[in-house]
Amino acid sequence: MTDHEHRASIPAVDTPLFPTFSATDLLAWLDGRDTEESDLLDFGVITIGPDDRIVGYNRYESERAGIRRDRVLGRDLFVEVAPCINNYLVAELFHAGGDLDLEMDYVFTFRMRPTPVRLRLLAAAGADRRYLAIRPR
């Protein structure tokens, strides 16, 4: 192994172990793992099934929202859990069905209080799982 090859095989010191909120490979990382592994991330991730029902709700999101995971799993994200995003800005983009990777500012209403958040909408056309990543702003 040349010296150059050796340096290239060592991860840079500041390379995060897990993808960040805006990481370009976030969708691939989520798609390649069980939903429980999203607990390792330091931002919220809601995994949505093809029928809009929640199939994954990571620890970060559960703790920040104060809602237990078992209260939301299997529920319709846009109707039962987060009706605030059931509009053309978010829900309709997911329902369009194509590839999706979009970040936007939004306002959630955790416990009936306005809560500014940054959203990232992630989906691959035809995939069973879609993701809503959330972090406070």
Next chain:
Amino acid sequence: MTSDPVPADAAEELQDLLQFFYQCPVGLIETHDDGRVRRINPAAARMLAPALRPGETLEGVTGVLDRLAPGLAATLTAHRERLGPLHPGRRIVVAPAAGDGRQVELRFVRVSPDRVMVAASDVTVEQHLAHRTLTLAARLRDVIAATEAYRDAAADVLGVGVSGVSALEELVTRGPRTPSAIARRLGLSSSSVTAVIDQLESAGLVERVDNPADRRSTLVTLAPGAQDRVRPVLDLLLSGIDRVAEGTSAHAQDVAATLEAVTAALRSRTALRGHGATPAGQQGRASRS
């Protein structure tokens, strides 16, 4: 005697209460009178989010309210001394996003001297239906106007009055009728209907014949050959409209489009009069009695 069970877990009860407000289809915002938001439910965020600017939060609503309707935020400080609805009987309907088509109705209710509850309802469907109703009413007026114009044109062609055209429609569709039956149908007095029948008789379009059922009265019937003169002129009114309607909507769901097509057909046939043809495409007669 039984009573409601006391909830075993108050936290669970709180979760249920929050879920109730989360799923409420009406948007609810409780604000201080300076516009700071005290509480807001998801439906309100869903409806107002399209009106937010990048980076703007819903921690205050003054900016977004004034953007939706200039001066609207002043409602928050109006009538501090009076609790209850702040604009009873007045509808405030706004469009949170240009081109989105959504319509939201806002109602302001003062719940304390320094706090106002804003209720937001999505009235898009209601507004759409109201618009459709107005469109239908306009199309119906068009049909009425076009029908009257068509009858005028038909009267010119046949050389009779408009009431005469209506009497001919009655005879073509229902066969021989007594003068009194025609009068009832057309809403005319007996003397008026006599004048109408006299005019039609002079034009060679009808005849008075004995009534086999009542020797004291007569029947009015189309004169020999009149059918050939009348039918083509009145064809659109008598049966052609059905054909026009069938052609426009296989499922008869789009009433407005059907009415438009009927109006267009009537106007098209009426316009032919100005080019020397009859509503039915025949050569017209100059005189009209």
